[in-house]
Amino acid sequence: MLGQLIVSSLVVGSIYALMALAMSITYKASEVPNFSQGEMAMMSTYVTFVLLSSFGLSFYPAMLLTVGFAFLLGLILEFFFLRRAKNPTPLNLIVITIGFQLMLYGLAGWKWGSEQRQINLPFSESKVIVQNDVFALTELNLATLVIAFIVLLVIYLLIQKTKLGLAMKACQQNVNASKMNGISAYRIMAISFGISSIVGAIAGVLVAPLLTLDPSMMWDPLLKGFAAAVLGGMKSLHGVVIGGLLLGLIENLFGFYISIEFKSVVAFAIIVLVLYFKPSGLFDKHYVRKV
């Protein structure tokens, strides 16, 4: 039983890890926790749904278009709203993302209503692929794990090995110095939001068959992703991923052995406890500001 629990925690945890990674990419770029992340992912999932059911596309082309849409959505948020703020404080930027979130939520409800829909992925929820004494793995679970791993790998390579990643890191460390070296900080910021939106969209599509597709479906994954990112340390890439997996593990183990109703609360309580001893998360260095 424990083996099964751990496997299903890893599946849920990898979705949290994706959301956490999405939060972390934009946080590193702009020091703003993006509250519209969940709604952006929800919108992208609806786009996949429409492409699959109304236009009859097959999964992979639909996914490709969704990724494009998600990237565009991230660019829109950065270009039309965040960039326009004059001398913003972090709180002002947070409220802009909340405003964007409300707009997307309203638009989705307006266009698709609040009825719950079912999205059909090519990975079945009931077909068991791996079955042994310790655990069973369905097709959907396996697909979630594999896709999440690929996304994490791609993001890692993007940030560590490419010129774009180098520019992103430079902008995070010192905007003015990177501008002087010929990096367009605005463009890098916009691309960061686009990439994070893509990561969120993939998480949304993967989580949609587990939940039902409605405008408020990403609320819970968003909060969990945010919490996971904080647990690992918002600015540490491997930290947020480990944070996501840990959160999934804590939740599922507690939910199974003690009480299913309190599992979210306890997960959050543990995070607060961790933060009490490590104020910048588990894997991030805590910088004390000097005068």
Add this chain to the structure above:
Amino acid sequence: MRNLKTTYFEDLQLFKDGVHLFWSAVLILALFTLPFFVKTYYLTILNLMAVNVIVALGLNLLVGNTGQISLGHAGFVAIGAYTTVLLLKLGVPFIFAFVAAGVVSALFGILLGIPSLKLEGPYLAIATLAFGLAVTTLIGRMDFLGGRMGMNVPKLQIKWMGLKYDHALYYIILSITIIAVIAMRNILRSRIGRAFQAIRDSDIAAAAIGIHLTRYKLYSFGLSALFAGAAGSLWALYLGFINPTLFSFILSINFLVIIVLGGLGSITGSILGAVVLTYLNLQLENVVDIPLLGAALYKFSEVFMTTTGIANVSWVLTGFILILVVLYEPLGLYGLWLRTKIFWKRWPF
């Protein structure tokens, strides 16, 4: 024409000058005579606004004046509301139940403040968020608090100069709101308030001039929670029925939106934000009823969207207005008011 304070005593005054005193008195008088002129429906709107004003004052003290952040203020409101209802059911007079609601809420505020002392930014946001979630989940599990089903609030027995219940409720809420505004003004112009602002501007410098950071941050959390608890107590009376889902994360976000819309760190801002956003929320709920625009929206929905989801337009508009205010008036409605005032004072320059 003076916009800056030039002496220490000006900083200590309750009212800046006679003009302020006069117009404040006029406003209070108008609010007190209002029930004789308008329908009860408008009084309920005013009640809701007043409750939001009290929470906004408290939250603004924490966010705008001390520079901390809270995504869990709905939790304090819930604690205040449930304390009041529980005590009212035990037969305690409302005035004591109200005070107890504030005090219990403040104690929880200090309790939340302790692990939050070292945290900042998103880390503090998550800690307070966790608090808000924990409160509603725990209340949902306790049967003597009505669990998920919620419970009815006992009606107050008011036999006071033959007032109608709605009017009496309005007077209670209005008086407490006025007291809250004056209390907040007094906090901000005293030693404690200046310490809060010093912490917001630079905590290191504040510590260097001898402000006890731990103590004052806890004061800030406690006072902020006190206001939220008091507001919760009044909200329970106003609604007549409470259950845990009322005090969701969305409510906390709504309070944060109120103070940013109104203007951070300003009492006028808290009041303006609460009044405007409450009114906006109520008006946008039936957006189709607006003449001309409503019909056009309906046509648009028929062609491009769905007509069943047309109520969601209110979300779109609220979000858009929010973004516009933050982009073009970062100080919120208070900043807009200041700019207008200065424009007319200096006219034609």
